[in-house]
Amino acid sequence: MSAPAPIARLLGTRRFSTLAAALLTLPYWTSGIAKLFDLDGALGEARHFGLEPAALVVGLTIAVQIGGSLLVILRRQAWLGAGALGVFTTAATLIAHPFWQVADPIARFHERNTFLEHVGLIGGLMLAAVLQEREA
Template sequence: MSSPKPIAALLRQPAFGVFARAVLTLPYWASGIAKLTDLPDALAEAGHFGLKLAGFVVAATILVQLGGSLLLILGRLSWLAAGALATFTALATVIAHPFWTVEDPMARFHATNTFLEHIGLIGGFMLAAALVERERAGR
């Protein structure tokens, strides 16, 4: 069953795609802005996770979060933006949400859900890049 005509018309609007990509990237550009405006806290966060070269890690994180989000929202180099955000998400998820190390069953349940939610974001980036490519191809 296809979408009702008003919904289908909305989904075809270019502004809807821009809005959807802004919503998808919200956690990333919000985090990038927070890190940029509070570098000491961002460096402390990197240190908390035992990351070496914290300054480099924070700079790269801000670049990927803000640059990737902006490119994806604008539909420019979407394959690169989505790939960068997906790779960042995969690495950050393994570092920050290692559910397999959590002993308490309830805490493991919550950590597993958080891990899987982040994997879902990676799928969202894949879809966003595919949809931008289809828009560009005129489908």
């Protein structure tokens, strides 16, 4: 069953799909911008997770977060932007949210939820790449 006509028109507009891409990538581009304005905090975060050289990690992270988001939002090689964000999210999630190593049940519950939310983002990025490739 297809969507009612008003919904189908909305779903077919460029503004709606651009908004959807901006919202999907919101966690990434806002994080990249925040890191640009707080490099000391970003370097501290990288070091906290044992990621060295921290300056290189932070630079690459900012480039992927902002650059990948722009590629998806602007529909310019969206598959590349979504792929870069997906690989980044996979690595970051495995490093920052290893819920299976958390002993406290409440903390494990929260870490598992965060882990699964990130997996959902990866699925959304995959879907964005598929849909934008079909538009091309």
